[in-house]
Structure formats: C-alpha cells, structure tokens
Amino acid sequence: MLVGDGPLLADLVTALASLPRVTPLRVFAVIDLGAAEGAARAREHGVPLVGTRLDDLGATEADLVLVTTADPDLESSLVRRFPDARIVGAGHRALLEGLGRLGDENRALRLDSHRLKETRLRLNQFVETAPMAIYIKDRDLRYRKMNAHALNVLGLREAAILGRTDHAIYPGGAARWLQRVEQETLRTRQTLHASGVLQAKGETMHVHVTLFPVIEDGEAAGLYGLMEDTTELFESAQKLHRVDEQLTETQTYLREVLENSRDMIFLTDPRGLLLSFNSGAEQALAYSRDEVVGTPAHTLCASPGEFEKLFATALRDGHAVAYEAELRSRDRRAVICNISLTLIKGPDGRAQEMVCLCRDITTRVRLKNDLIRSERLAAVGQMASGVAHEINNPLAVIDTIGGLVEETLRDEGDRLSPETREILTRAMQRLHAQVQRCTTITHSLLGFVRNAQRGMSEIDLHALIDESLNVLVTELRRSGTEVNRHFQPDLPHFRSDPTMLQQVFVNLFKNAVDAMEAVPGRASLLEITTAADGAQVTVQIQDNGVGIAPEDRDRIFDLFHTIKPVGRGTGLGLAIVHDILFRLGGSIRVASEPGRWARFIVTLPLEPPETPRPDPLSLKM
Amino acid sequence: MTEAKPDAIRLLLVDDEEDLVTFLAHRLRKRGIEVAVAVNGQQALDAAAARTFDVAVVDLKMPDFDGITVMERLKKNQPFLEVLMLTGHGSHDSAWEAGRLHAFRYLLKPYDFDELHGLIEQAATQRRQKLSAEFATRLADLMAGTTSARDLIEECDRLRREYEQD
Numbered sequence: 001m002l003v004g005d006g007p008l009l010a011d012l013v014t015a016l017a018s019l020p021r022v023t024p025l026r027v028f029a030v031i032d033l034g035a036a037e038g039a040a041r042a043r044e045h046g047v048p049l050v051g052t053r054l055d056d057l058g059a060t061e062a063d064l065v066l067v068t069t070a071d072p073d074l075e076s077s078l079v080r081r082f083p084d085a086r087i088v089g090a091g092h093r094a095l096l097e098g099l100g101r102l103g104d105e106n107r108a109l110r111l112d113s114h115r116l117k118e119t120r121l122r123l124n125q126f127v128e129t130a131p132m133a134i135y136i137k138d139r140d141l142r143y144r145k146m147n148a149h150a151l152n153v154l155g156l157r158e159a160a161i162l163g164r165t166d167h168a169i170y171p172g173g174a175a176r177w178l179q180r181v182e183q184e185t186l187r188t189r190q191t192l193h194a195s196g197v198l199q200a201k202g203e204t205m206h207v208h209v210t211l212f213p214v215i216e217d218g219e220a221a222g223l224y225g226l227m228e229d230t231t232e233l234f235e236s237a238q239k240l241h242r243v244d245e246q247l248t249e250t251q252t253y254l255r256e257v258l259e260n261s262r263d264m265i266f267l268t269d270p271r272g273l274l275l276s277f278n279s280g281a282e283q284a285l286a287y288s289r290d291e292v293v294g295t296p297a298h299t300l301c302a303s304p305g306e307f308e309k310l311f312a313t314a315l316r317d318g319h320a321v322a323y324e325a326e327l328r329s330r331d332r333r334a335v336i337c338n339i340s341l342t343l344i345k346g347p348d349g350r351a352q353e354m355v356c357l358c359r360d361i362t363t364r365v366r367l368k369n370d371l372i373r374s375e376r377l378a379a380v381g382q383m384a385s386g387v388a389h390e391i392n393n394p395l396a397v398i399d400t401i402g403g404l405v406e407e408t409l410r411d412e413g414d415r416l417s418p419e420t421r422e423i424l425t426r427a428m429q430r431l432h433a434q435v436q437r438c439t440t441i442t443h444s445l446l447g448f449v450r451n452a453q454r455g456m457s458e459i460d461l462h463a464l465i466d467e468s469l470n471v472l473v474t475e476l477r478r479s480g481t482e483v484n485r486h487f488q489p490d491l492p493h494f495r496s497d498p499t500m501l502q503q504v505f506v507n508l509f510k511n512a513v514d515a516m517e518a519v520p521g522r523a524s525l526l527e528i529t530t531a532a533d534g535a536q537v538t539v540q541i542q543d544n545g546v547g548i549a550p551e552d553r554d555r556i557f558d559l560f561h562t563i564k565p566v567g568r569g570t571g572l573g574l575a576i577v578h579d580i581l582f583r584l585g586g587s588i589r590v591a592s593e594p595g596r597w598a599r600f601i602v603t604l605p606l607e608p609p610e611t612p613r614p615d616p617l618s619l620k621m
Numbered sequence: 622m623t624e625a626k627p628d629a630i631r632l633l634l635v636d637d638e639e640d641l642v643t644f645l646a647h648r649l650r651k652r653g654i655e656v657a658v659a660v661n662g663q664q665a666l667d668a669a670a671a672r673t674f675d676v677a678v679v680d681l682k683m684p685d686f687d688g689i690t691v692m693e694r695l696k697k698n699q700p701f702l703e704v705l706m707l708t709g710h711g712s713h714d715s716a717w718e719a720g721r722l723h724a725f726r727y728l729l730k731p732y733d734f735d736e737l738h739g740l741i742e743q744a745a746t747q748r749r750q751k752l753s754a755e756f757a758t759r760l761a762d763l764m765a766g767t768t769s770a771r772d773l774i775e776e777c778d779r780l781r782r783e784y785e786q787d
Contacts, residue, residue, distance in 0.1 A: 392709030396730035397640040403734045404644050407651065439731050
C-alpha cells in the first residue's frame with residue numbers, strides 16, 4: 001500500500017516495481033492524494049488504485065505506509081488510521097533510508113522462511129514415519145499426503161488417493177461423515193475430534209479422527225488428519241457390554257434358581273447374621289424373610305453351638321458340611337437337614353458372605369431310622385425265637401419231671417410222712433408255677449413272630465378300638481380308669497390288618513394303664529380321639545399318667561428301651577407297635593408333659609401302601 | 622410199670638431230648654399208653670419199620686432229620702398214623718407246613734401234660750375211625766366187585782391180615 005501525492009509517489013511506485021527481485025515487497029494498492037501522476041504510474045505497473053483521497057481507503061488494512069509529504073496532519077491521521085502499520089518518514093532521502101531498512105528486514109524474513117522450510121521438511125518426515133495414521137488435505141479436501149501407516153491401516157495406495165476426495169475412496173455414508181467434520185474444521189479453523197465408521201480392506205473400521213486446520217494467510221488452507229483405528233477398542237467395549245448383559249442374565253437366573261429352590265438357601269455375613277432367606281427356607285421353617293433377616297443364623301438350629309462350630313470351620317476352610325443337623329421351624333418342628341456352608345471371599349480375599357444350603361432330609365432320615373429299627377427288631381426277633389426255643393426244651397423236661405414227681409406223690413406218697421408229702425407237693429406246684437412264668441415270657445417272645453400272619457380286611461376303627469379295650473377290661477376295671485371316647489362320626493373305613501392293629505392298640509392302652517397306675521391317688525383318665533385328616537386317620541391316645549421325660553421320647557420306640565419299673569416292661573411292646581405301624585404304612589408320634597400326661601398319636605393311611613414295607617418279622621427263622 | 626392193655630394206644634415218642642423222652646414216656650405209660658421211644662429220626666423210622674403205631678409225637682427240630690421229614694416218612698409206610706408235632710419254636714412257617722401234611726396238631730413246648738395226653742387219645746380215636754371207615758369202604762368195594770365167594774373170602778382174609786397188624 002502506498003499513500004502519497006504528486007510525482008514522488010509516481011517515482012516510488014516505479015522504484016518499487018523495478019525492485020521486485022530484490023525485495024518481495026509487493027505494492028497491492030495505491031492511493032494518490034493529490035496528483036494524477038501517481039495514479040497513472042500505478043496503473044502503468046498494474047497496481048490497483050484505491051482512490052485519490054485517504055477516505056477512499058475504507059476498511060483496507062495496511063502493514064506498511066510510505067508517506068512522502070511532511071504534512072504532520074496527514075501523518076497523524078495515518079497513524080490513527082493504521083495503528084499497527086509502519087509509517088515510513090517524509091522526504092525523499094528518508095524514503096530511501098526507509099527502503100534500505102526495509103531491505104534488511106526482508107533479508108531477515110528470508111532467513112526465517114528458510115527455517116520454516118526446514119521445519120516443514122522435518123514435519124513431513126515426521127508425518128511420513130510416524131506410527132500413526134496421518135493425512136493432509138487441501139482446502140478442497142483433496143488428499144495431498146497420506147503417510148505409510150495410514151495407507152497400511154486403510155489398505156490404500158497413495159497413487160490411488162492423491163488429489164482425490166473421500167467420495168472416491170469410501171462408500172457414501174463414510175465419505176459424507178468425514179467430509180462434514182473436515183469442512184467444519186476448515187470453517188471453524190479449530191481442532192476437532194470425531195468418531196465414526198469407515199470401510200477398510202472390506203471390513204468395517206471404527207475410527208477416531210483428530211483434525212488440525214492449516215492456517216495460511218489467516219485462512220484455512222487445508223488440514224492435518226490424525227486417524228486412530230478404534231475397532232478393537234470398540235469391539236472389546238461391545239464385548240464387555242455383552243458380557244455384562246450375560247452376567248446380569250446369569251445373575252438373574254441364579255437368583256431365581258436360588259429363590260425358587262425347594263432347598264433352604266440363605267446368605268449370612270461373616271458374623272453369621274442372615275442377609276437373605278429364600279422361599280424354600282420360608283416354607284420349610286415357617287418363618288417369613290422379614291422376621292429372620294438380620295438375626296443370627298444359629299438361632300434356626302436346634303443346637304446353636306454345633307452350628308457355630310460348623311460356621312467357624314467354614315470361615316477357616318472355605319467349606320463345611322454337616323450331614324445330619326437339626327433346624328427348628330417357627331412352630332418348633334424338628335427339620336433334619338444336610339447343611340453345607342460355603343464361604344464367598346471378596347476380591348481382597350476377605351470373608352464376604354456365607355452361603356448356607358440346607359436340604360431337608362427329615363423324611364429320609366425318619367424312613368431310614370424306621371428301617372433300622374425294623375431290621376433291629378427282626379434281628380432280635382430271630383434271636384428271641386432262638387433263645388425261646390432253647391429254653392422251651394429244658395422247660396418241657398423240667399415240667400414233665402415235675403409232673404412225674406407230683407403224680408407219684410399223689411399216688412404213692414402215703415409212704416412219706418404227711419409233712420414231707422405236703423412240702424414236696426407244694427414244691428412241685430411251685431415248680432410248675434415257675435415253669436408257667438418262664439413259659440409266659442418265652443411265648444411272648446415268640447408271640448410277635450407268630451403274629452406275623454397277615455390279613456388285610458376292611459377296618460371299622462371304632463369297633464376295633466372298642467375290642468382292644470375289651471381285651472384289657474380287667475386291667476381297666478382294676479385301675480378304675482375312666483375312658484373317654486372322642487370319636488369322629490362317620491370315620492371312613494379303610495383296609496388294614498385287624499390283628500396287627502389290635503396288637504397296636506392293646507399295647508398302647510396297656511402302657512397307658514401302667515403309666516396311670518404309677519401315679520397313685522390320681523383318677524385315671526384315658527382319652528381316645530379319632531379324626532380323618534385327608535388321606536389318613538389319626539388316633540390320639542392320651543393318659544394322665546407319669547408322662548415321658550424328653551430324653552426318653554425319642555427312644556421309647558427302641559427295642560429293649562423301657563421306662564417301666566424293672567420286671568414290668570420288656571422293652572418290646574412299643575418297638576413292636578412302631579414296627580407294625582411302619583409296615584402298615586402308618587406312623588406313631590409321642591408328646592408328653594412329664595408327670596402330667598402322655599399322648600401317643602397314631603396315623604394310618606386310608607389307602608394301604610402300594611408296595612408293602614419290608615416285613616422283616618416274617619423272615620424265616 | 623407198663624400198664625398197657627391189649628387195646629392200648631401204641632405211641633411212638635420221638636425227641637432228641639433224652640430226659641424228656643424218658644420221663645414223658647414213663648408218665649404216658651402210667652396212663653396206660655404203650656410207648657416206644659426214639660431220640661433221633663433214624664431210630665424213629667427203624668421203630669416204625671418193625672411195628673405199627675397209632676400215634677407219633679415228634680419233635681420239630683432234631684439233629685438228623687427235622688420233624689416234618691420224619692412225619693413224612695412215617696406216614697408213607699403207615700398212612701393212618703396220626704402225628705402230633707412238638708416244638709419249642711414259634712415259627713408259623715413250620716406249623717403251617719405241619720398242617721399241610723396233616724399233622725394232627727402241633728403243640729408249643731413246654732406243653733401241658735394233660736392237654737398232651739388228651740390230644741394223644743383224640744388222635745388215636747381219629748385214627749381208629751378213619752381206619753374203620755377205610756376198612757368198610759374197601760370191603761364194600763370188594764364185595765361189589767367180586768362174584769366168586771371163594772375169591773371174596775380170600776380177599777377178605779388178605780384185607781384182614783393187612784389191617785390186623787393194627
């Protein structure tokens with residue numbers, strides 16, 4: 001930009017125009033402030049003429065202003081007008097000096113340009129060899145360069161892309177996406193980031209691009225593109241997401257399995273406080289979740305100490321199993337369980353939770369115990385019958401000889417003194433009586449073996465109970481027992497073995513009488529209650545006798561376990577009762593308040609068992 | 622000691638318990654029964670080979686043969702013999718077996734002597750009744766089937782000899 005007037009301006013324009021080889025300064029506009037000469041010369045040299053007055057400059061900016069007049073007003077207005085421009089002084093000489101200085105400055109600029117070239121070169125080298133995908137595009141978004149890494153990653157040849165736009169390389173969607181963000185970079189002249197999808201080597205490639213605008217002369221002349229292949233990252237993120245989904249699904253599934261399992265499953269914290277309680281546990285133990293969560297798990301156990309020991313073992317070893325432990329339901333039922341404890345550790349290796357899995361094996365254990373009892377009874381039956389046989393033979397001899405002596409005394413005893421005859425006769429009678437006593441025992445031992453003759457028929461339970469009471473009419477009368485019958489009307493008849501059932505009831509009634517006789521001074525009261533309950537009938541036999549101590553309650557059905565005074569009980573009666581009921585598909589339970597009452601609850605099925613229970617007593621001896 | 626009369630009951634007493642056999646035999650003889658004794662199965666079979674018995678009292682359990690086998694073999698040769706089984710054992714299976722093979726009765730040891738005596742008499746009476754009935758039937762058959770009087774007389778003699786043993 002030259003601003004001036006008269007011939008001086010014309011000389012200056014000529015000088016500058018003739019010096020282009022020396023200085024790269026270019027005159028790009030002239031304002032002639034007074035003489036047409038400058039303007040004419042400007043036209044001569046192809047320099048645009050802005051106008052002839054300073055006002056004509058308008059918004060034009062200038063880096064250098066040469067002024068040839070020494071008019072201070074003009075100078076100061078120029079300074080105001082172009083605060084950043086260099087105003088070169090007035091007068092011809094000053095102008096030339098100014099030009100000389102300008103030349104020096106230009107040389108320095110050329111040096112800078114050389115450095116710039118070196119920098120560019122290095123930059124190009126860097127771009128070419130950098131282990132990242134880099135490309136360069138011009139302002140029309142045509143590829144100017146793409147480094148080896150990028151070509152490799154994208155599977156392209158440089159010759160195939162130089163001078164081309166993305167539309168020639170990628171399918172429509174990918175090209176449009178890339179161009180959009182690149183155009184945005186050029187427009188805003190700011191560094192931008194974007195993620196998208198390209199097609200490379202026939203496959204989908206997820207990329208992240210960083211775009212740097214190249215600014216030349218204040219305008220975006222192109223851009224650098226930095227491209228990262230994020231496919232793996234994307235896929236692993238996807239995979240992670242999928243894994244996460246599967247994990248959630250598995251967790252949901254597991255939770256449902258645990259929740260709906262019929263086994264009892266609960267979680268506790270490392271102190272043993274319940275964290276969860278599944279529906280299986282709710283059902284088996286009759287507690288609701290809310291009642292027990294937060295309470296110690298050992299309170300569910302019949303013997304909390306044992307559970308705590310087991311828990312400590314699991315804490316130490318990571319796992320512990322109790323094959324037969326007893327839990328207590330809310331209604332105080334014994335639930336026999338196989339308990340398995342498994343410790344769950346946190347990522348830090350510390351105890352986090354305890355999984356308690358309890359399988360209800362009550363029925364199995366009961367059945368097993370019944371079988372054991374039954375087998376034991378069979379073994380004892382065999383032994384008893386063997387013993388009875390061995391004793392019966394000598395008893396027969398003793399009794400025969402006794403009889404012989406007795407007869408002889410009767411027929412020929414008159415040779416003896418009356419006293420001798422008398423005492424011997426009595427001795428023989430006693431001998432006979434004692435043999436009878438032994439016989440009663442051995443025959444009763446054999447009795448339950450002989451009674452194994454079975455026959456199923458229609459049972460009228462009430463009639464059968466009355467018959468059984470009739471058997472004991474003497475005992476009932478002697479003990480003054482009052483019998484109260486609470487019979488359910490229209491109790492269904494069912495099929496069973498009447499002889500065996502009678503043995504059951506006679507035994508139970510006899511026990512009741514014995515128990516009540518053991519409490520002198522209390523009026524004996526025997527209460528018999530019958531009821532049909534679904535597929536079974538129950539008979540409750542309650543006496544107000546001595547009752548049964550808790551420690552005896554589980555054992556009274558065991559063989560040879562008697563709680564009667566010595567000589568009164570053989571320990572066979574209830575064992576036989578238990579065995580008979582087991583074989584008939586029924587069961588017996590006992591409840592008692594020691595010193596006050598005992599209650600036996602007999603349960604019989606309305607349908608006899610499909611497959612008869614093992615019948616060990618009828619085994620051949 | 623023996624008070625056996627010509628129509629006395631002929632009894633075979635079989636038991637491996639010698640004391641029992643000795644004293645029971647003595648007491649039964651005192652009641653007018655003709656008693657032969659055996660302390661094992663073989664002796665019993667030998668005795669029965671030589672003589673005919675009305676009733677046998679047999680112990681169920683003996684070292685050589687069990688009572689059931691003894692009864693079977695005795696009855697093979699003397700089909701009208703009535704057998705009372707004695708047992709110290711309560712096994713109903715043996716009892717049932719005894720019943721099936723027509724033991725007259727079985728008695729559990731130690732038995733009541735008077736009951737045993739009574740049963741022996743009942744058994745003997747039953748045997749005699751069966752035997753008479755059988756004899757009468759056979760005779761009737763013979764008479765119906767034979768036309769020759771001489772044959773009839775000979776057959777009658779043969780039949781009488783057959784049963785006269787008893």
